[in-house]
Amino acid sequence: MVLGAVTTGTAAEIAWITESMRRVFPREWDDFAAGIPERHRDLPPAAAYARLFVDPDPTVRAEAARSWCTCEDTHVSLLPGWVPNPRYEDPDFRNVFSRLVSHYWSNDCFLADRPLLAHIDRLDGVPATLLHSRYDVSSPLDIAWDLARSWPTSRLVVLDDAGHGGGSFADEFTAEVGEFGAAHARPLPSSRP
Template sequence: MPIQHPKPFHENFLPVVDGHAVYYAEYGQPRGNPVVVLHGGPGSGCSPTMLTWFDLAYDRVILFDQRGAGNSTPLGELGNNRTSDLVGDVERLRQHLGIARWRLVGGSWGATLALCYLGTHPKVVSGAVLRGVFLASEREIEWFFQTLQALAPQAWDQLTFGWTASQRSDVFHTLTAMFRSRTLKDCWDAAKRWGHYEESIMHAMAGRPLPPMGSAPERWLQKYRLQAHYLSNNCFVTERYLFRQARRAKDVPTIIVHGTHDWICPPMNVTRLARFLPRADVRWVEGGTHAASDPLIAAALRRAIADLR
């Protein structure tokens, strides 16, 4: 039988700004302790499975899809879609809902966005949980698309199958060039390669065999096109900027959850960030990977969120 997810007690779109209508939904208790979830990607959108991290008898959980992602419209729109725009949307959402202070939960790219928001609006955040820290650096892009082939050679060979030596030497540039070609065939090819590579890395981290190279879900085209837009611009931030934002948020109670076996966002990201968040509670998940669906990571997330109540 299909899983029955909780229904929102309220859902709507933020008033349109810059041509974007941003979707949000609220779950749990209307008068509960408010917490907003910042999804990863960029471009992934929220999922009802995120609700399993919370106690809906206590929490007021707000899921919202960032510009161009999930149920927000126009889907995949790149115009007026930068990190500063998303930070503005998070704050507009808080004000729109009449919330004085709330907690943040952000994973992967969502942790990056959470840092940007924390440093800009520290006084309205009562606590934050950052999972699978991503610092939006060229070092991490090089790691994921090039160096990681040493740990997942089959996945990387599948990603770069049929390419020239020059194309294989700079995978990310090759993929972004395919998206920019504007031919649907190239865009679909790039999305399929990228999506299957990401899935394969997730399987490899968990010690499972590589998934078959099937057809690409329709959502992948817009998701990875949007992700390429952000990553090719270093997500419109620098590591130095993120560290400055962390310093500004040093008094906000923060828990960092990171798997020791995270191949997507290297664990060294946490040690780099923690220097600027000296009061943060760093919780290493032994054997944990990058996926929030990883049982070890999910359990650590539930504990961290409960501890910030």
């Protein structure tokens, strides 16, 4: 398999991107936090937003999706030449993306009682390329590094010109998939008798 912008779904990673990111983007994070109504401020941000995304009022859902996606787009803005991603202008994309991500994050990626690294032995023998970017502030490089060190049949490729996407990320990911597929291809079984 080829994995890009690697995360392992830990509670610490979710807290980093939804709470501690204020250390990197204080103004933008304060705007993100301001989108949480008082009645949900006792919840972690992902859980608070997850509630907003199921609010019966479509205006509440739309405003929450815009706030969530603005915050997401900010995380990739450290690279020179960054421009906002046009996909976040599509209200359908914003609604689906933000609801999906917040659902997983508000439920600890459904991994809370079985962290991925604690069960990495299940991937023993499975070849993988982990493609990660040095400037990925959303998912710092140590996450991919630790995963690669724990997964003997994986290979970590670090890009020096990208963040959580951008730069050469898409081209490198496509190339890795092509190389990986060629190296590990198996003939498909014949459908003929």
